[in-house]
Amino acid sequence: MDRAAEAEYRREYLEFTADCLTEAGFPSELMPNGSVKTAHGAQYDEFRQASQECDQEFGPLPSAAPASDEELSKFYDLQVESYECLVEHGHNPMPPPSRETYIAQFHTDQAWDAYLPAQQGQPYIDDPACPRPQPEDIEW
Structure with a gap:
């Protein structure tokens, strides 16, 4: 997979993750730096469970080859x-x-x-x- 395709897949994955976590009750947004910001309050166990369920639905984010x-x-x-x-x-x-x-x-x-x-x-x-x-x- 080339870098452009990797980047597009990563963006799609993170958008899905933000949407999935929001639907699970943890308002989330994709930030300009490429991370997902999530409001989870002090509900760590519930958030961890929701994250695992989202990961199971879309699969893990594949690792990219290190940049040259x-x-x-x-x-x-x-x-x-x-x-x-x-x-x-x-x-x-x-x-x-x-x-x-x-x-x-x-x-x-x-x-x-x-x-x-x-x-x-x-x-x-x-x-x-x-x-x-x-x-x-x-x-x-």
Whole structure:
């Protein structure tokens, strides 16, 4: 499966998951960063059960092959474009690291993201004028 097909399948899977959890009583939405945000209150056991039932209905999310350095380099360019857009729209995101640092840290908890605020403790920046790049946006 190519990266565009993987990304489309992932998006469909996450949309299904959000809809399934909402139907199960846990309001959920697909976030711009590709995660599912769910309001579960303190109903952890019930939420876990609903998540398992949704997984059984659609199946597990298949894992994608790790991104190559070439793919990460192209994705870095897209992230830098997003950073520049956010700055142009008056936001204060964390400046990008070097390309080499970005690639080296991509799979760690220190990975840079254009939507990270420069000031710690602030929420991720969300501006519809600067859409979050997706892996399928890489031009080959």
